[in-house]
Amino acid sequence: MTTAPERPVLLPSNQPANRFYAGGSKIRAFRHEEGSTDHVPEDWVASTTTIFGEADTGLTELPTGERLRDAILGDPVGWLGRDHHAQFGADTKLLVKLLDAGQRLPVHIHPSHEFAQEHLGAGHGKAEAWYVVDGGTVHLGFARDVSATELSDWVREQNVDALLGAMHLLTVCAGDSIYVPPGLPHAIGAGVFIVEVQEPEDMSILLEWKGFAIDGPRHGHLGIGAEKALKATDRHGWSMAELETLLIHDGTGVHTLAAQAGSYFRAEHRSVAGETVLDAGFSILVILSGEGQLTAANGSRAVLAPGLTILTPHNIGNLTITGELTLLRCRPPLGQVPDSI
Structure with missing residues (x-):
């Protein structure tokens, strides 16, 4: 399997x-x-x-x-x-x-x-x-x-x-x-x-x-x-x-896109300056600008650069993003009970 x-x-x-x-x-x-x-x-x-x-x-x-x-x-x-x-x-x-x-x-x-x-x-x-x-x-x-x-x-x-x-x-x-x-x-x-x-x-x-x-x-x-x-x-x-x-209009920093769509999907814009930690979960990262690095809780890593699209499986745990960059994180709707690993 x-x-x-x-x-x-x-x-x-x-x-x-x-x-x-x-x-x-x-x-x-x-x-x-x-x-x-x-x-x-x-x-x-x-x-x-x-x-x-x-x-x-x-x-x-x-x-x-x-x-x-x-x-x-x-x-x-x-x-x-x-x-x-x-x-x-x-x-x-x-x-x-x-x-x-x-x-x-x-x-x-x-x-x-x-x-x-x-x-x-x-x-x-x-x-x-x-x-x-x-x-x-x-x-x-x-x-x-x-x-x-x-x-x-x-x-x-x-x-x-x-x-x-x-x-x-x-x-x-x-x-x-x-x-x-x-x-x-x-x-x-x-x-x-x-x-x-x-x-x-x-x-x-x-x-x-x-x-x-x-x-x-x-x-x-x-x-x-x-x-x-x-x-x-x-x-x-x-x-x-x-x-x-x-x-x-002109969304910057950290904000949710289309909050009304939460029962269908979730998406957020993030501006990272230094370090931020994202919770575990299946997600698609679209890197809009800047450069940085993703480090998962299990130690796996990925370089982040403009134009990249990166898929994060749930099993790799929380995600630490470091660098100076902006990205979109796109996710499924939230289940009834918060997930954990």
Whole structure:
């Protein structure tokens, strides 16, 4: 039986090819890697999730050559901890992506857990949070109430001007973070580069596909048809005051991203100057800037530098971070009982 490694795991890039929108150069630059930057706009980090409808594409392969999904199934307690395993089984409850929008993404939504379970037989919906590495504009939520008929007409006719015109347009800057609850219409603007923390599913319902390299009527509604899929949309008008509850502007120091998403996943930003100790647990570290070192309670170590993504199994214990750096720590939701080793 495979056992969880007793050290932090450095994860290389994992960029599914030939996506329907452009991007990828900012991911390669962030990671200091060479390679194609054409239509590889996503890097799936520590992924036990596949692209919707595919058997293998999207899964993370560990440096040993074993898939992370299979490794966790072999030793879920070592990877995830006893309390996580008791509550969630071998489900990591987590997917992290680097996303480089080489062009504006189409307007789309993600279903809730309840909708995904009822209509798709899925174990998760797709709540997500974004940490902005390089800013720009995003469309987020309707600015007024939109009727079901109105939305259906816009989607059927691909009336993109009407769709975008009914949405809020926000400027986001490096250091901002945004919680995107299930059902909320959104579109990331060209040039925006984010770290995306989400539930581990690949489920998007397209409201727009005109001009993109995808057959929207066929592939944009998760195989359940537009009429049913569009019922997952949050059509109510969001005021700016309501939207502000989803945003953190220029977050620095130590702060939690998307606290509202705690039942789905956890993520925090940390600025380290000297030394800090993090509790044990399955987590994904994304190093944003600076340099340092990670030392686990069991004595294993990893060098920390910009662009690295590091997976920490639960079994290596508490993590001591030293140096001058900033990072994101992305984690599953907290179980009902605090875990221990």
